[in-house]
Amino acid sequence: MERVREGSARRSALGNEIIVVDGAGRTFGRGNTSVEALAATTLEVYEGEFFCLVGPSGCGKSTLLNLIAGFDRPDRGRVLVQGRPVTGPDPRRLLVFQDYGLLPWRSAIGNVELGLEIAGIPREERRSRARALLERMGLSAFEDKKPHELSGGMRQRVNIARSLAVDPDILLMDEPFGAVDALTRMGLQADLLELHRAGGKTVVLVTHDIEEAIYLGDRVAVMSERPGAIRAIVNVDLAWPRGRTSAEFTHLREVILEHFRLVPERRAPEYSI
Amino acid sequence: MSAAPVAARGIAGQQWGSWGPRLGDAGLRLLGVVAFLSLWQAATRAGLLGEAFGADFGPVRGLRALGRMTASGVLVEQSSASLGRLGLGLGIAVLIGAPLGVLVGYSRPLDAATSVVFQFLRMTSPLALVPVALVAFGVGSRPVVFLVAFAALWPVLLSTAHGVGRVSPIWKRVVRGFGGGDRAVVRRVILPATVPDLLQGVRLALGVGWVVIVPAEMLGVDSGLGYQILDARDRFAYDELVATILAIGLLGYLTDLALRWLKERYSWNV
Numbered sequence: 191m192e193r194v195r196e197g198s199a200r201r202s203a204l205g206n207e208i209i210v211v212d213g214a215g216r217t218f219g220r221g222n223t224s225v226e227a228l229a230a231t232t233l234e235v236y237e238g239e240f241f242c243l244v245g246p247s248g249c250g251k252s253t254l255l256n257l258i259a260g261f262d263r264p265d266r267g268r269v270l271v272q273g274r275p276v277t278g279p280d281p282r283r284l285l286v287f288q289d290y291g292l293l294p295w296r297s298a299i300g301n302v303e304l305g306l307e308i309a310g311i312p313r314e315e316r317r318s319r320a321r322a323l324l325e326r327m328g329l330s331a332f333e334d335k336k337p338h339e340l341s342g343g344m345r346q347r348v349n350i351a352r353s354l355a356v357d358p359d360i361l362l363m364d365e366p367f368g369a370v371d372a373l374t375r376m377g378l379q380a381d382l383l384e385l386h387r388a389g390g391k392t393v394v395l396v397t398h399d400i401e402e403a404i405y406l407g408d409r410v411a412v413m414s415e416r417p418g419a420i421r422a423i424v425n426v427d428l429a430w431p432r433g434r435t436s437a438e439f440t441h442l443r444e445v446i447l448e449h450f451r452l453v454p455e456r457r458a459p460e461y462s463i
Numbered sequence: 464m465s466a467a468p469v470a471a472r473g474i475a476g477q478q479w480g481s482w483g484p485r486l487g488d489a490g491l492r493l494l495g496v497v498a499f500l501s502l503w504q505a506a507t508r509a510g511l512l513g514e515a516f517g518a519d520f521g522p523v524r525g526l527r528a529l530g531r532m533t534a535s536g537v538l539v540e541q542s543s544a545s546l547g548r549l550g551l552g553l554g555i556a557v558l559i560g561a562p563l564g565v566l567v568g569y570s571r572p573l574d575a576a577t578s579v580v581f582q583f584l585r586m587t588s589p590l591a592l593v594p595v596a597l598v599a600f601g602v603g604s605r606p607v608v609f610l611v612a613f614a615a616l617w618p619v620l621l622s623t624a625h626g627v628g629r630v631s632p633i634w635k636r637v638v639r640g641f642g643g644g645d646r647a648v649v650r651r652v653i654l655p656a657t658v659p660d661l662l663q664g665v666r667l668a669l670g671v672g673w674v675v676i677v678p679a680e681m682l683g684v685d686s687g688l689g690y691q692i693l694d695a696r697d698r699f700a701y702d703e704l705v706a707t708i709l710a711i712g713l714l715g716y717l718t719d720l721a722l723r724w725l726k727e728r729y730s731w732n733v
Binding site for chain 1: 633
């Protein structure tokens with residue numbers, strides 16, 4: 191595993207470690223049919239950082255995110271958030287689901303209020319906070335619409351608004367823009383970036399889109415195929431706004447693609463001749 | 464492919480063009496009712512249904528009797544008796560069927576273990592259980608309520624179980640992610656997600672409930688619309704018999720309408 195780029199300079203530029211994954215791994219099933227989804231993995235995410243995880247489908251990205259979110263436990267190693275072991279889900283570190291997970295019988299504003307209801311916030315305050323967030327997401331005109339009446343991009347905006355409503359310290363995002371078209375995705379990425387820069391929240395975003403990872407991330411972790419493991423962590427020292435076609439951007443893309451070529455299966459044919 | 468249905472719709476639209484917009488749905492419904500009553504009236508007048516079925520069996524005298532019975536309070540009294548038993552029976556069916564449906568919907572082993580028995584019981588006519596009900600509950604309202612509850616239980620249970628199957632595990636994870644426990648999951652996901660299916664089950668149960676309650680009230684009770692039919696027959700008051708039949712149909716229609724409205728109110732689409 192190459193981790194040369196992660197240095198003490200980085201550590202001081204960002205805040206303290208907020209997430210520590212310490213040799214955590216996860217195997218599903220038992221005996222012959224068991225599948226090692228995530229090999230023992232170690233990484234740190236710093237406070238206020240935008241951290242991206244890229245890798246091929248089925249590389250254990252989601253498994254790792256679930257461990258941090260507390261929906262799953264590692265079978266070896268440990269996961270610490272804000273210095274404490276993760277024992278279950280917590281609204282201070284929210285998982286933003288891939289397929290939105292909006293409740294279809296609730297309106298957009300009702301969905302945004304969900305977490306606030308569970309937190310026991312009074313009705314008036316819930317309404318006004320939800321309304322403000324929907325306005326920030328450009329969805330004021332749609333607050334009474336049900337999810338099936340909204341486009342994919344709007345649904346994801348409602349989903350993000352719902353997550354921001356409870357003011358979490360950490361947002362864990364699992365392929366959040368995987369189901370929307372390319373232009374909508376770019377719009378959502380720009381919005382997310384703006385929210386991150388304004389709010390100072392820590393974001394861990396899982397994606398298979400290398401461009402998305404470079405556009406958004408302070409650092410990009412490259413994961414190998416199953417069993418998932420961190421192959422490299424790449425610093426993205428580009429200024430904002432990041433042009434997707436700049437020379438540096440293209441160079442980082444090359445660097446990350448190069449790491450994917452290190453995946454053993456890809457080299458196997460050379461030896462089999 | 465897509466051109467043909469559009470063209471067909473166009474022709475159909477032209478055919479109905481002169482009727483549809485002028486009358487509207489409500490007008491067409493009323494037209495259907497009037498046509499049905501006219502045919503019925505004509506059939507009884509002309510003696511098409513036999514000598515014995517004279518004008519007393521026609522809707523004109525029936526409706527007149529309906530007005531009389533409403534004014535005298537008889538109909539309200541008997542309808543309340545029937546509606547009370549029906550409501551009680553449906554209530555019991557929901558209290559037993561909804562939680563059981565949730566359990567069956569969640570547990571595959573329980574579903575497998577109970578499916579044959581439930582389907583068997585569902586297909587058993589409650590009227591076949593009349594002697595059993597009379598032995599178990601004696602004479603009076605209780606066996607009637609039991610028969611309604613028995614008939615209503617299965618649609619409620621099976622429909623609720625189906626509704627539970629529509630609950631996405633993601634929704635539960637969302638609620639847990641916000642720090643919600645089991646109670647929050649039940650209150651904010653399982654209940655709102657299954658209510659439309661539960662109400663659909665109650666709607667079906669209401670239908671079989673009306674089918675069961677009338678004959679059930681012909682046995683050993685002295686109130687209710689079923690009793691009223693036998694009573695009218697015994698007094699040769701055939702117009703009152705027709706009026707009671709009209710009342711049953713009307714009440715069935717209105718109660719179904721109310722449930723349908725309730726179901727629409729809580730229904731949701733993915």
